[in-house]
Amino acid sequence: MSRLPPNQLTALHISRHKSGDLCDGGGLWLAVSGGSRLWELRFKSPVTGTRRQRSLGSAADLSLSDARSHASDCRRQIKSGLDPIIEREKEKAARKLEIGVTFE
8 A cells, every 4th residue: 555644635636637646645546537537546455465456436426535435445444354346346246146137
């Protein structure tokens, strides 16, 4: 994970940034390219040991405080030895099993 202290950005920083990546600290990044602005968490997976990045959502849909909250939840998973990407895939698979297969 990033060694920067968390909460480095403000809403003004985010609104004025036009291209490239901005770090909020603690592995939370705002990735801006073209017209898209995405929140992502960059971390080292405790399961595979590789560097990974998980998209948290669009900056148009997630505020800075919401992105920080999602990143905090993912950091808790990492501290407990879980990979947030693998856990999200497991949740999606479980939801598909609950719904069942339909051939409509």
